[in-house]
Amino acid sequence: MRFSESREQLEFAASLGDLLAKADTPATVRAWAAGDYGRGRALWGRLADQGVLALGLPERYGGYGATPVDLVLAFEQLGRAAVPGPLVESIAVLPRLLAGTSAAPRLEKVGTGQLMATVAMPPRVPYALDGAAADELYVVAGTAVSRAAAAAPVASVDPARRLTAVTAGESLGRVDPNDAFDLGALCTAAQVLGAGQALLERSSEYALQRSQFGKPIGSFQAVKHLLADVMVALDLARPLLFGAALAIGTPTQARDVSAAKVACSDAAYLASRNGLQVHGAIGYTQEYDLSLWLTKVRALYSAWGTQAEHRARVLHALVGT
Amino acid sequence: MDLDFDEATLAFRDEVRAFLAERVPLPALPSMDSAEGFAAHREWEHTLAEARLSAVSWPRELGGRDASLLQWVVFEEEYFAAGAPLRVSQNGLFLLAPTLFAHGTPEQLARIMPPMARADEIWAQAWSEPEAGSDLAGIKSRAVRTEGGWLLSGQKTWSTRATYADRGFGLFRSDPEPERLGKRHGGLTYFMFDLRADGVTVRGIPQLDGGPGFAEIFLDEVFVPDEDVLGEVGSGWKVAMSTASNERGLSLRSPGRFLAAARRLVELYGKRADAALGERVVDAWIGARAYELHTWATVTRLNEGGELGAESSIGKLFWSQLDVALHETALDLQGAQGEVVDDWTDGYLFSLAGPIYAGTNEIQRNVVAERLLGLPR
Numbered sequence: 001m002r003f004s005e006s007r008e009q010l011e012f013a014a015s016l017g018d019l020l021a022k023a024d025t026p027a028t029v030r031a032w033a034a035g036d037y038g039r040g041r042a043l044w045g046r047l048a049d050q051g052v053l054a055l056g057l058p059e060r061y062g063g064y065g066a067t068p069v070d071l072v073l074a075f076e077q078l079g080r081a082a083v084p085g086p087l088v089e090s091i092a093v094l095p096r097l098l099a100g101t102s103a104a105p106r107l108e109k110v111g112t113g114q115l116m117a118t119v120a121m122p123p124r125v126p127y128a129l130d131g132a133a134a135d136e137l138y139v140v141a142g143t144a145v146s147r148a149a150a151a152a153p154v155a156s157v158d159p160a161r162r163l164t165a166v167t168a169g170e171s172l173g174r175v176d177p178n179d180a181f182d183l184g185a186l187c188t189a190a191q192v193l194g195a196g197q198a199l200l201e202r203s204s205e206y207a208l209q210r211s212q213f214g215k216p217i218g219s220f221q222a223v224k225h226l227l228a229d230v231m232v233a234l235d236l237a238r239p240l241l242f243g244a245a246l247a248i249g250t251p252t253q254a255r256d257v258s259a260a261k262v263a264c265s266d267a268a269y270l271a272s273r274n275g276l277q278v279h280g281a282i283g284y285t286q287e288y289d290l291s292l293w294l295t296k297v298r299a300l301y302s303a304w305g306t307q308a309e310h311r312a313r314v315l316h317a318l319v320g321t
Numbered sequence: 322m323d324l325d326f327d328e329a330t331l332a333f334r335d336e337v338r339a340f341l342a343e344r345v346p347l348p349a350l351p352s353m354d355s356a357e358g359f360a361a362h363r364e365w366e367h368t369l370a371e372a373r374l375s376a377v378s379w380p381r382e383l384g385g386r387d388a389s390l391l392q393w394v395v396f397e398e399e400y401f402a403a404g405a406p407l408r409v410s411q412n413g414l415f416l417l418a419p420t421l422f423a424h425g426t427p428e429q430l431a432r433i434m435p436p437m438a439r440a441d442e443i444w445a446q447a448w449s450e451p452e453a454g455s456d457l458a459g460i461k462s463r464a465v466r467t468e469g470g471w472l473l474s475g476q477k478t479w480s481t482r483a484t485y486a487d488r489g490f491g492l493f494r495s496d497p498e499p500e501r502l503g504k505r506h507g508g509l510t511y512f513m514f515d516l517r518a519d520g521v522t523v524r525g526i527p528q529l530d531g532g533p534g535f536a537e538i539f540l541d542e543v544f545v546p547d548e549d550v551l552g553e554v555g556s557g558w559k560v561a562m563s564t565a566s567n568e569r570g571l572s573l574r575s576p577g578r579f580l581a582a583a584r585r586l587v588e589l590y591g592k593r594a595d596a597a598l599g600e601r602v603v604d605a606w607i608g609a610r611a612y613e614l615h616t617w618a619t620v621t622r623l624n625e626g627g628e629l630g631a632e633s634s635i636g637k638l639f640w641s642q643l644d645v646a647l648h649e650t651a652l653d654l655q656g657a658q659g660e661v662v663d664d665w666t667d668g669y670l671f672s673l674a675g676p677i678y679a680g681t682n683e684i685q686r687n688v689v690a691e692r693l694l695g696l697p698r
Contacts, residue, residue, distance in 0.1 A: 001326055001391055003617040004625075009322070069322050204694045219697040221683070224690030231689055232638045239614030240607070246324055259607045311603045318606060319591045 003242070005073065013073045016050060020081035026289045032084035033159035037133045040084050041116070047083075048113030056095040056183070061107040063095075068183070068245040072190040076241075079194025079300075082292050084160045086118035086129040088304065092187040093119055094138065096180035097145055101172040106136065120148065120166050121177060124305055125184070127154050131164025139166050143174045158299035160292065182257045185304040186244055189257070189264040192300040193237055195293050196268030200230050202290060203275035217278070226274040233267035240264070255317035258310035265301045272297040324617060326395070333388065334395050340372055341403035353409045354532025359485040362409035366440030376414055376438045383430060384438025390620050397575030398613075404581070412482055413437045413444030417490050420511070424552040424560050432548075433513070445483035445516065447491030447538055448561075450476060455684050457492070458505040458558065462540065464493040464512060470546040471495070473514060476539050481678075483536035484525035489516050492557045509557035513549040514540075530670040574640045576613040582647050582668065583609035586654075589665075593654050601650045608643040612636070631692035634685040641675030641682060648672045 005013070023046070028039040047053055055071050057063030071092060078087055090110050094117050098104050109115040118134040120127055128137050131150040139148040148166035156163050204227055207218030217223050240260040247256035272294045276283045283290045301307070326334070346365060351358035369375040370384065378393040379385025388396065408414065418437065421430060436442040453459040462475025473493055483489060490513045494500065499507030516523060520543040525533025552560035583606045590602045615636065623629065648669035652659035660666070676682040690696045 001324060001330070001617065002621050003322060003324055003614065004621040005322060200694075204696065207696055216697055218690070221687065224694075224696050225683070225686040227694055227696070228638070228686035228689035231694060232635050235635050236608075236611045236615055236639050239618050240611050242322060242618075243324070243610070243614045246322065259610060262603070263607055263611060308600075311600045314603045314607065315599050318587045318603070319594070 003239070005069070009070065009073055012070070013077055016052065016074060016077045017080065019046060019050060020077060020083065023081070025081045025083055026292055029082050029084050029160045029292050032133075032162075035132070035162070040133070043083065044085060044116065045113045048111070052078075053091055053113055054111035056092045057107055057111045058095070058099060061095075061104065062111040068186065068248040069242060071183075071187055072241055072245045075187045075190035076194040076197070079191035079196075079296075080198045082160070082195060082198065082296055084130075086116065086134055088184050088187045088191065089118045089129055090116060093121075093180045093184040096183055097138065097140065097175055097177065098172070100175060101145060103138075103147070103172050118164075120164075121181060121184075124181065124309065125303070126165075127163035128166050129164075130162050131166060132162055137164070137166055138172075139168050140175070140177050140180075141168065143177060144168075145172045145175050145177075146170060147172065156299050158295035160296065161299050178254070181304070182253055183248070185261045185310070186241075186248070186257045188300055188304040189244070189261040190241055192268040192297055193234065193241060193264040195297050195300065196230070196234050196264070196271035199268070199271040199275040199290070199293050199297070200227065200234060202293075203227060203230075203271075203278045207278055223278055226278055230267070230271045230274050233263075233270050237263040237267040252317070254313055258305070258313040258317075261305060261310045262307055262314070265307060268297045269301055324614075326391070330389070330392050330395055333392050334399060337374065337396055337399045338403070340374065341399060341405055344368060344372075345403050345405045349404070350406050352532050353407060353482075354484070354528070354530075354534045356485060359409060362406055363440050363443065365406050366408070366410050366443075370439045375410070375440065376418070376434075379418070379434065379438065383434040390623055394575055394577075394616060394620060397577035398580060399577070401575075401577035401581035402584075409482065410437065410440050410443055412446045412486075413442070416446055417444050417513075420490075420551060420560060420563055423563050424511075428548065429551070442488055443482065443486045445480050445486035445489045445536075445538075447477040447480045447483065447489040449479045451478055454479075455681055457561075458509070460492055460494060460509070462491075462493045463497070464495040464510055464545075465542075466495075467544065470544055471510075471512065471550070472542040473512060473540045473545055474520075474542055476537065478526075478537045479535045479678075480538050481535050483516060483523055483538055484533040486516055489514055489538060490551070492561050495554055495557075506558040508555055509561075510554050511551040511557040511560040512545050513551060514543060514545050518543050518545075520544075528670075529673065530667065574636070576609065576616045576640075579609040579612055579640060579643055579647065582644075582651075586647060586651050589651055589654055593656075595654055595656075598650060598654055601646070601653070605643070605647040605650050608639070608646070612640055612643060615639075631688050634680075634688040635693070637679060638682055638685045638689070641672075644672040644675050645669075 023043055028043055032040045052074050054063050055066040055074055095107055110117050116134045117136040118128040118130055119138040121140045131137050137148040139146055146168040147170045149169055151165045151167045154163040154165055207223055208216050210217050240263045244256040244260035247253050279290055282288050350361040353359050353362040366375055373386045376385045377388035377396050381387055450460050464471040464473050492509045493512050494508055495510035496508035520541040522539040523536050525536045528534040586602055586605055651665040652669055691698055
């Protein structure tokens, strides 16, 4: 029993974190939200160079045998930096969904960053994320997977998530969508947890810098306790994430993925609420970068399965009702 | 990264499981907060000790079996899953013993640990005083030098198990000078003392559940020999804090208690499904699972040379709130029957103490904010 990242995994996560810290993602996120995808596509190119976009691929399409734990580690960093774009869709979901279909060879170009792809799986995932930025769209209805066309833009509470209503096109046959959905939910959980960690880091820093009544607001217990509660929630959600990554492909996959999604979403949401409260009015402005994570967390909270759906899946696994 | 147990751990788990299936007393023992129940629980500890299961992680020569940290957690999971009795020795096993291992002399270990493992000597903690609770450094009980030892005087309170226990341990002010200079953590010494010695008066305090689970201890010039000072004279604060970390963290609250309760909660929901409460049942189960996995991560860190440190406050905040929520949900599931006394109401009353003892949750939040998030004191 060794329930911790390997040295290689820690180094991989740290180097990805470094790359993203230097990339000025807030400017990229703002451009993306305005419909200017150039900076975002360039960042995706750098992610491809690091192998991040091929993490979910089978080896025949350019993957290199990464595990779900590797995926989770990458998505934690992507969420922490609020990287925009259909990451969950391109990296985690489509490789599972398309693997047995005639579109499978397209995956190779997704892994190299040449193609950005996205997918809707109504009703649980009603819209394709960033359909206007993506080169290829897909839709799953029941077990039928098809190419899709963008029908209409739909505004998200997170301006950097540019949702797209889709219409089904050429059929690609039938698939079992459950594994793809679970992987999407797992990686979304990792992404939202990373965003929550960023909110805690930024809020703790702010509490040290901002003074009132002649001292840093972080010296007041009312502020300390808000942030301590966030740390507890994030710290206890994270092991569920890795437990779920290890459960992929086992009988408890659905239960463990849903438990992780519930806990990570709740923890990150607490981070967003308490983080905003610690910041006060400055946090409520659009120009201050905190807003990028605040809205991201709220959107991811119900993305790839709502809290109610995921809790129902856990309950079903536990008592069979 | 994996969650797989090695062969030795699996074999150990099977042995523990088989032992408990055969030996756990039925019906359950009377409450250990009665003279009869205390004696019955001491008897059960003898049974555990004969199988070398009372202190599995201790060295063999002191009454343990050199089990790994992983095996200790496995033991706890099995223990709670089997519904085995509460540990009447827990103050000694989980609070004093780690401190002895860290600061005790070989003579103290050889003299004190074996009777603790056999529960021939049951220990009570004596931390708080009427005017010193969360602000533990404000204690007033004093130790005065005498020939061959010390004379302890003062009043301790909220002393768990003291009503029926044999010996106690706690901090006393051995040098009043540092306090006069405003250095309150100085001049304290860690003592172990006999609860039946001349000058000791113990008065049980009925708790919320009716039993005298804790007590006041009055000390009037109680003689303690030098050999019962733990650690250096005057360094008691440092010595005691290593125990405090144990009380908050791994030792006192293994995930076993919460996993077993969550499983029983799910069973209860199966019998009394109430759609309005399903999500709370799920959250309780998720919380217990999260704490279990968090513990495996901690075990891994400790195995690789890491320390428990301030992180133990995160665990204490989490499990103490989880325990309350879990039992509240069980009472709510029983609807109007929820107030009728049963195992769940007992567990509920027990859980209410969690956010208070071992450092209140407000103190724990300060620790997390100051020592882990780097906020100013």
